Amino acid sequence: MESLIYFSILTILFLEFVFNRTLSFLNIKHSSQPIPEELKDLYDEERYQKQQSYLRTNAKFGLIVSTFSFLFVFCMFAFGGYAEIDSIARSLTSNALLVTLLFFAIIKIIDFIIDIPFDFYATFVIEERFGFNRTTKKTFVLDLLKSLLLSMLISGIILSVIFVIYEQIPDWFWLLAWASMSAFSLFMSLFYSNLIVPLFNKQTPLEEGELRNAIQVFAEKTNFKLKNIYVINGSKRSSKANAYFTGLGVKKRIVLYDTLIQQLSTEEIVAVLAHEIGHNKHQHTLKNLLISLTLNLLLFFIFGIILKYDVFAQAIGCQLASFHVNMLVFSTLYSPISMLLGFWRNVLSRKFEYQADAFVKENGMEDALISSLKKISSQALSNLTPHPLVVRVRYSHPTLYQRIVALKK
DSSP, rough: HHHHHHHHHHHHHHHHHHHHHHHHHHHHHHSSSSSOGGGSSSSOHHHHHHHHHHHHHHHHHHHHHHHHHHHHHHHHHHHTHHHHHHHHHHHHHOOOOHHHHHHHHHHHHHHHHHHHHHHHHIIIIIIHHHTOEEEEOOHHHHHHHHHHHHHHHHHHHHHHHHHHHHHHHHHGGHHHHHHHHHHHHHHHHHHHHHHTTTGGGGGOOSSHHHHHHHHHHHHTTOOOOOOOEEEOOOOGGOOEEEEEEEEEGOEEEEEEEHHHHHSHHHHHHHHHHHHHHHHHHHHHHHHHHHHHHHHHHHHHHHHHTTTTHHEEEEEEEETSSOOOHHHHHHHTTTHHHHHHHHHHHHHHHHHHHHHHHHHHHHHHOOHHHHHHHHHHHHHHHOOOOOOHHHHHHHHOOOOOHHHOOOOOO
16 A cells, blocks of 8 residues: 555656646747737837746746756655655654654755755846846845744644644544634734734835825725725835735735836726725635635545554655654645645636726726736736636636736627
């Protein structure tokens, strides 16, 4: 049985790599298709060639990164690398919880060290070459260290909680662990902008003036109670623009990147915010949260079963079942299910995006939204002709062309 699990893990890793590389190849090949008539005003010839170069440069770099990552993980499973890390963790302590924390900490630090040169090249070579990067080396290093420490702190707390539940109440582990993670997810939904974002970016309330007045007028017109409008200093790292809606209930807020304010007119920004308000009107944030909680229940139920059997640990060279080793094996075996669920989530997400766009159209701002989407896409050198299969599998948003066609109907 352990041989079957062993070869299943290697097969899953290989097939996922081949599938993702195939999607990337199809996307590159399809990118040379003629630009739809509705989008021909986005790029002149020189900028179009720059966009094509940006796409291909990222694709080639992505191939290098993904190939290296695949080979590393594949070899770690194939030649007992993770079993060796388990042995190292056990040699340092006999406490089962500390063994679990050390096991994942060692893996995290290895991944962190491997990723540094790739992240550096992506930021200071590729993004720099195409005029997007505004990150200083100091900010880059601080971001890495903050991300590592924050990740290890949060994951350490989560692992400790679910480990204790598994040790103390194994029969109800799946349900209690799910409840704990659900509570954490709800907490993060409410307080992410207050607790996590300030560690990396400065958020300031949108100052009084034409833009804030226009936003408030639209919010009142659509009966949307909005007090929290913040500007985030996204230009500290990139020239790309964005905006997002976060939080639930009284904690909801709209966040504008300062680059968005610099690049769009007042009417266009209001249209972008109208789209975010549309998400709230349709309760997309709440629906996504409920879907995530339901899928997590399935995940913990299967995980609870796998934790009981030695064979999953033996498949990668360990002797007996342990929380951390079986969790690692489970995460790999579960990945095809996760991919299928992700595909379904993207289908639903694209539907939500159409609904939010329709809300903008209902309020007579479709032209301003189209104009803003074009500006954002042009500035970011977005691929205007992605392969349809790539869109179906990977895109959480419809393509720019699909959104414009829907808005013009």
